[in-house]
Structure formats: C-alpha cells, structure tokens
Amino acid sequence: MTRVHDMGGRFGDGAINPESEDDPIFAEDWHARALAVTLASGFLGQWNIDVSRHARERLSPKDYARFSYYEKWLAGLADLLVENGVLTLDDLRGAGNDADHPLAAHALKANNVAAALSKGGPADRPSNVAIKFEIGQPVRTARPAANRLADGGHTRLPIYAAGAKGRIVLIHGTHVLPDSNAHGLGEAPEPLYAVAFPASELWADPEHPDDEVVLDLWQSYLEPA
Amino acid sequence: MPHDDHDHPHALLPPEPALRVKALETILTRKGLIDPAALDEIIDTYQNRIGPQNGARVVAKAWSDPGFKAALMKNATPVVADLGYYGRQGEHMVVVENTPEQHNMVVCTLCSCYPWPLLGIPPGWYKSDAYRARAVREPRKVLAEFGVTLPQETSVRVWDSTAEIRYLVLPMRPEGTEGLGEEELAALVTRDSMIGTGLPKVPA
Numbered sequence: 001m002t003r004v005h006d007m008g009g010r011f012g013d014g015a016i017n018p019e020s021e022d023d024p025i026f027a028e029d030w031h032a033r034a035l036a037v038t039l040a041s042g043f044l045g046q047w048n049i050d051v052s053r054h055a056r057e058r059l060s061p062k063d064y065a066r067f068s069y070y071e072k073w074l075a076g077l078a079d080l081l082v083e084n085g086v087l088t089l090d091d092l093r094g095a096g097n098d099a100d101h102p103l104a105a106h107a108l109k110a111n112n113v114a115a116a117l118s119k120g121g122p123a124d125r126p127s128n129v130a131i132k133f134e135i136g137q138p139v140r141t142a143r144p145a146a147n148r149l150a151d152g153g154h155t156r157l158p159i160y161a162a163g164a165k166g167r168i169v170l171i172h173g174t175h176v177l178p179d180s181n182a183h184g185l186g187e188a189p190e191p192l193y194a195v196a197f198p199a200s201e202l203w204a205d206p207e208h209p210d211d212e213v214v215l216d217l218w219q220s221y222l223e224p225a
Numbered sequence: 226m227p228h229d230d231h232d233h234p235h236a237l238l239p240p241e242p243a244l245r246v247k248a249l250e251t252i253l254t255r256k257g258l259i260d261p262a263a264l265d266e267i268i269d270t271y272q273n274r275i276g277p278q279n280g281a282r283v284v285a286k287a288w289s290d291p292g293f294k295a296a297l298m299k300n301a302t303p304v305v306a307d308l309g310y311y312g313r314q315g316e317h318m319v320v321v322e323n324t325p326e327q328h329n330m331v332v333c334t335l336c337s338c339y340p341w342p343l344l345g346i347p348p349g350w351y352k353s354d355a356y357r358a359r360a361v362r363e364p365r366k367v368l369a370e371f372g373v374t375l376p377q378e379t380s381v382r383v384w385d386s387t388a389e390i391r392y393l394v395l396p397m398r399p400e401g402t403e404g405l406g407e408e409e410l411a412a413l414v415t416r417d418s419m420i421g422t423g424l425p426k427v428p429a
Binding site for chain 1: 233234235237238242243245246247248249250252253255256257258259260262263264265266267268270271272276277311312313314315316317319332334335336337342345346348349350352353354355356357358359361362363364365366367370371377380381382383384385386387388389390415416417422
C-alpha cells in the first residue's frame with residue numbers, strides 16, 4: 001500500500017558495515033555536488049520538502065533499489081525540475097537554450113548560503129484542529145498505511161506500524177501534514193505526537209520484552225485504543 | 226496526484242552519476258538558476274563547518290551543567306539555538322537521555338532524516354537500506370555490529386524520525402571523567418554515541 005522506500009523491519013539486507021567516523025563525509029566529489037545542486041535548486045521555491053521526499057519515493061522500485069543514495073536525489077531532482085516547468089525535456093537532453101530563466105532572480109547566491117541554511121524551514125504551524133490525545137493515552141494507528149487524500153500518495157505512517165497499538169509519549173504541537181502538503185493540497189496542520197509501541201506489538205520475534213519503537217505520527221493517523 | 230508515468234525525465238540524463246550531476250549543474254548554471262559559487266559554499270559548510278563537533282559540545286555542556294541539561298531536556302530547540310546550532314533539518318530538536326534502564330537509538334526508516342545543525346550530513350551507513358530496515362526490528366543485533374552490547378536489564382527505545390522532529394541522543398557520561406572540563410569531555414563524544422549506535426570514548 002505504500003512504496004519501495006518503506007523498508008522498516010524488512011528482512012534480507014545483510015550486515016551494516018559502518019564506516020569509520022574519520023572517513024570523509026562525502027565519499028565521492030560528486031556526492032557533495034549532488035547534495036549542493038539539490039539544495040540550491042530547492043531554494044528556487046518551486047516545491048516543498050514533502051514534494052521532494054515524494055519525488056524520490058516514486059522512482060520506480062527498480063530504480064530506487066539500484067540507485068545509490070545521491071543517485072536517488074539526482075533522479076528525484078531531475079523529475080521535479082521538469083514536472084514543475086523549471087526545465088524541459090529538451091533541456092535534459094542537452095538541446096535546450098541558455099537564455100536566462102524567469103526564475104534566475106531567485107537563484108541562491110554564495111553570499112546568501114549561510115543565511116539561507118541557518119534560517120531553516122520550521123514545520124510547526126498554528127492549527128484549528130484541537131489536540132485530542134494526552135500523554136500516556138493508548139492509541140491505535142490506521143490500517144492500511146496509506147495516503148487517504150491521494151491514491152498512492154506520500155504518507156509518513158510506515159507499513160510496519162500500521163494497525164498497531166501504542167501510547168502517546170510526547171505532544172509536539174501542530175505540524176504541516178505531509179499527506180496533504182506533498183500533493184498541492186495545502187499544509188493542513190494538525191497535532192503531531194511521538195507514539196511508543198512495544199516491540200512485541202510490531203514484530204513476530206522481538207529481541208527483548210521491554211524494547212520499544214517510537215514514531216512521530218499525526219493525529220489523523222491515530223484513533224483512541 | 227502522484228505522478229506515475231513510466232518515462233521518468235531523469236532517464237534523459239547520462240546514466241553515470243558523476244556525469245549526471247555535472248550535466249544537471251551545467252544546464253542549471255547556464256540558465257542562471259544556480260550559482261556554482263553557492264554550491265561550493267554549501268559543500269564547504271557541511272564538509273568543514275557543521276558536523277558532530279557541534280553535538281559533542283552540547284553533550285559535554287549537558288554533562289557539566291545541570292541547569293543547562295534541565296533546559297535542554299525540557300525544550301532543546303531554543304537551548305541549542307543559543308549556542309548557534311539552528312537551521313535546516315534542525316528546526317525541531319528533541320534530546321533523549323540514555324540511562325542504565327534505557328538506551329536510545331535513532332533511525333529514519335522512510336528516508337534519511339538527521340539533525341544536520343548538530344551532527345552534519347549523515348554517514349553512509351545511516352542512509353543504508355540495511356540500517357533503515359533493521360534498526361527498528363533488531364536494534365540489539367545492529368548495536369552488536371557497532372561493537373555495542375547492552376546489559377539485559379537495559380531496554381532499547383528506537384526513535385523512527387517520521388516527521389520534522391530531529392532526535393539527538395544524550396549518552397551517559399563515562400566513568401572516570403569527574404575532573405574533566407567541557408572541551409576534554411567533548412573530545413570523548415563520538416558521532417555514533419549521539420545517534421545511539423555507539424558509546425562515548427573512555428578517557429585513556
């Protein structure tokens with residue numbers, strides 16, 4: 001019901017093989033370039049973070065699995081640039097023109113980088129949706145895990161936590177709802193909670209009876225349990 | 226509506242990744258949509274200026290100053306912002322404290338969410354399929370691969386970063402560090418200890 005990116009709990013990926021803390025943070029020069037081109041393009045203001053996450057998630061499962069991390073970013077970026085009318089297919093083919101673009105005035109300049117990165121983009125918003133749950137209250141997540149506003153759309157409820165019973169541990173205030181914001185349907189802010197689930201509620205063979213997984217979940221993903 | 230056309234525009238770019246990013250950068254630069262000097266600046270920021278040393282300073286201060294720690298645990302975002310650590314991917318910070326009873330560990334199963342202003346860009350393993358898939362289901366086996374074995378009486382809480390809240394683990398202060406100042410303490414705080422896949426170094 002969700003997409004290929006939703007891999008929490010999956011079997012078969014093998015060992016993690018963590019690199020040393022002293023290794024360079026960009027293993028290849030092009031990784032750094034891919035990150036920078038993606039961030040700089042985002043500052044053109046043609047999409048939001050939820051749209052850009054969804055662009056990576058809806059790569060074909062075959063591409064998602066074979067692309068390395070920054071290849072996913074590049075593919076998502078190229079798709080977004082065309083879908084939002086910033087570039088044309090001819091541009092990507094190398095057959096476009098080099099005339100100054102109408103959005104060129106919005107291009108991020110070197111002397112604005114520090115300010116732009118440190119400004120951030122908070123996701124909390126005032127909302128008229130009342131906070132319905134309190135700390136400690138038992139809740140159950142929706143099942144199936146799916147976007148209810150756009151079929152096949154972006155959602156942040158992973159499959160492994162669908163239909164599970166947990167309890168509220170933190171109330172984060174009211175935040176932009178990705179299920180809406182990723183699809184041009186508005187920010188639709190609503191209450192966001194941290195919900196703790198016993199490992200035994202999520203997995204057939206939990207490692208330890210007291211272990212828990214905590215997820216940040218929006219109010220519309222939850223019902224009282 | 227989600228776009229599910231099977232001819233993704235990205236397929237028109239060169240397949241080899243280094244050429245692919247070069248092609249995209251060239252197209253965007255020619256149209257005035259990006260400034261290569263701005264790209265250099267972004268890279269320099271995350272390569273040299275913003276990294277785990279920021280988070281380590283926060284942890285060392287929390288170990289040294291009970292008032293700071295109390296404020297940090299209550300509402301981390303303004304407290305770390307006062308130290309200059311705020312910005313992209315760190316707009317909503319929550320600090321979770323390790324104790325003898327509970328060990329915390331952070332993952333993003335759906336993508337790669339990570340507290341950039343405090344830890345910088347996530348390492349490759351944090352973004353790997355193996356970590357994303359396994360951290361929530363078998364955190365103890367994952368920890369063992371990082372060389373960490375927890376006592377049986379310690380429970381594990383794995384935080385899956387599914388929203389814009391970013392989590393930083395406050396590790397336990399190592400024994401034998403009573404006389405150390407903040408700078409010496411910060412040198413013991415590893416990146417992985419603030420993700421929860423490692424423990425701080427023990428003074429030599």
